[in-house]
Amino acid sequence: MGLKIEKKVEKINGKELNYNQFVTKYLVQNQPVILTGLMEDWRACKDWVLENGKPNLQFFSTHFGKSKVQVADCGIREFTDQKRLEMLVSEFIEKWVELCSPRESLDEEFDGKSLLYLKDWHFVKEYPEYHAYETPLLFRDDWLNLYLDKYHMHTDPDSYQETNEISCSDYRFVYMGPKGTWTPLHADVFRSYSWSANVCGKKQWFFLSPSQHHLVFDRHMTNSVYNIFEDVSETKFPGFKEALWWECTQEQDDIIFVPSGWYHQVHNVEDTISINHNWFNAYNVSWVWDLLLKDYKEARNLIEDIKEICDDFEGLCQRNLAANTGMNFRDFLFFMVRFAFANLLQLHHLARCDENLHCWLSQIAHQLVFNLQSIRNIALKMISIEVCNGMVIHSNKIVEDHSFMELCTSIKETYGMTHGPHEITYKEKMALCSDMDATLCNFSNCVGSSEDLVLLIDFGLKKFGLVAGENLTSWKSRCNPEEQLSCDD
Numbered sequence: 001m002g003l004k005i006e007k008k009v010e011k012i013n014g015k016e017l018n019y020n021q022f023v024t025k026y027l028v029q030n031q032p033v034i035l036t037g038l039m040e041d042w043r044a045c046k047d048w049v050l051e052n053g054k055p056n057l058q059f060f061s062t063h064f065g066k067s068k069v070q071v072a073d074c075g076i077r078e079f080t081d082q083k084r085l086e087m088l089v090s091e092f093i094e095k096w097v098e099l100c101s102p103r104e105s106l107d108e109e110f111d112g113k114s115l116l117y118l119k120d121w122h123f124v125k126e127y128p129e130y131h132a133y134e135t136p137l138l139f140r141d142d143w144l145n146l147y148l149d150k151y152h153m154h155t156d157p158d159s160y161q162e163t164n165e166i167s168c169s170d171y172r173f174v175y176m177g178p179k180g181t182w183t184p185l186h187a188d189v190f191r192s193y194s195w196s197a198n199v200c201g202k203k204q205w206f207f208l209s210p211s212q213h214h215l216v217f218d219r220h221m222t223n224s225v226y227n228i229f230e231d232v233s234e235t236k237f238p239g240f241k242e243a244l245w246w247e248c249t250q251e252q253d254d255i256i257f258v259p260s261g262w263y264h265q266v267h268n269v270e271d272t273i274s275i276n277h278n279w280f281n282a283y284n285v286s287w288v289w290d291l292l293l294k295d296y297k298e299a300r301n302l303i304e305d306i307k308e309i310c311d312d313f314e315g316l317c318q319r320n321l322a323a324n325t326g327m328n329f330r331d332f333l334f335f336m337v338r339f340a341f342a343n344l345l346q347l348h349h350l351a352r353c354d355e356n357l358h359c360w361l362s363q364i365a366h367q368l369v370f371n372l373q374s375i376r377n378i379a380l381k382m383i384s385i386e387v388c389n390g391m392v393i394h395s396n397k398i399v400e401d402h403s404f405m406e407l408c409t410s411i412k413e414t415y416g417m418t419h420g421p422h423e424i425t426y427k428e429k430m431a432l433c434s435d436m437d438a439t440l441c442n443f444s445n446c447v448g449s450s451e452d453l454v455l456l457i458d459f460g461l462k463k464f465g466l467v468a469g470e471n472l473t474s475w476k477s478r479c480n481p482e483e484q485l486s487c488d489d
């Protein structure tokens, strides 16, 4: 029985879409879209593609052949994913070339069961000097990768392993595989957004909106369908046949935006190379917390029977959560606290640089306050779970850290790009340092819980006469009544 296709994903010219329109129509609405015209001048589109539009496999062997990568065997399932192998890029390319060469007959090895798909290659981390592409402006407000460029997400000394170093280093990937390779049905890591750009080839995507996702789960909401094109058991997945799918074909030079929590299955219908990032920001960070809480409850339930004999049951749950989900409560709180400080600092700096909060500054200020409010909303939810009580994060340690200063600089650059000018001078950087003291001088020295995080944000916003949760428009007009007339988007 075929899938019920409800809709085709719309395709629009990305160059005709400004940042605010993208936010309103796609990030906030959490809707998929295909964007064209955003990959012009990418080096990858020249170096990695032959004139006939096929991947330049030789180029990869010659320039990146020694990289060790993860390759999925698309014919073998392992738990909820495909079996992964590790090999050199040169070995992967050799197998791909063999697959293309004329053969006497389709033997076992090539009958489609052992198609290999290179996935999750941290290309930018490995080749930072190469500059394969520029992240399009629409996807720049990326807290996940901005943070991972400066910090490790999970740093608990008890469970931190150096071997995790590369695999957790960022969420910027290259994927490449021959026609027929595919990715099973899934929703993305941390329930983040993702974007995926086709450097060459063609992909077919099948999407299921979050409101329908129960239809691809079993009765206990434990296991989901692996392959929507195999014979899905009606007994095991009774809702599956009711699911309404969105479908699209992504051509060369198209970028697809994948919203949070949408399940999707992807097929390479030609030999394809793509670049993709996972990311989150103020518009979807609540999805991250919701997933973390759900996974935590599951991790707890799984080992409930050893609770009585376990010295540190909570610690074990948190270690399991970090191992399975990629972060635990402590990691997430650290992340949020650092972002809260960074946003407060930027806000303070803006106010200091320009007392009148000119129009473009106001837009950035608007964004920063929105960020803080979204962090605060999650911190409020965390309070009820009593996350990480007893933990202490020394604010002076956070802000004195060189990585924090770099994070602030990256955030300033990012919002400069999305909302206004982005030059940052050495003098400005130094001013940021001294602003830090001014911002924090009256706040207690440590943030030990989500409750403290709420207090910190309230304290910081109060410095600008803003009450958390208050409508930004009234704040702007109080700051500068004349500007109000011309500043609205």
Ligand SMILES: O=C(O)CCC(=O)C(=O)O
Binding pocket: 175, 182, 183, 188, 194, 195, 196, 203, 258, 264, 266, 267, 274, 276
């Ligand atoms: O291209 C693929 O095979 C999968 C990509 C994907 O699932 C994603 O970008 O979220």
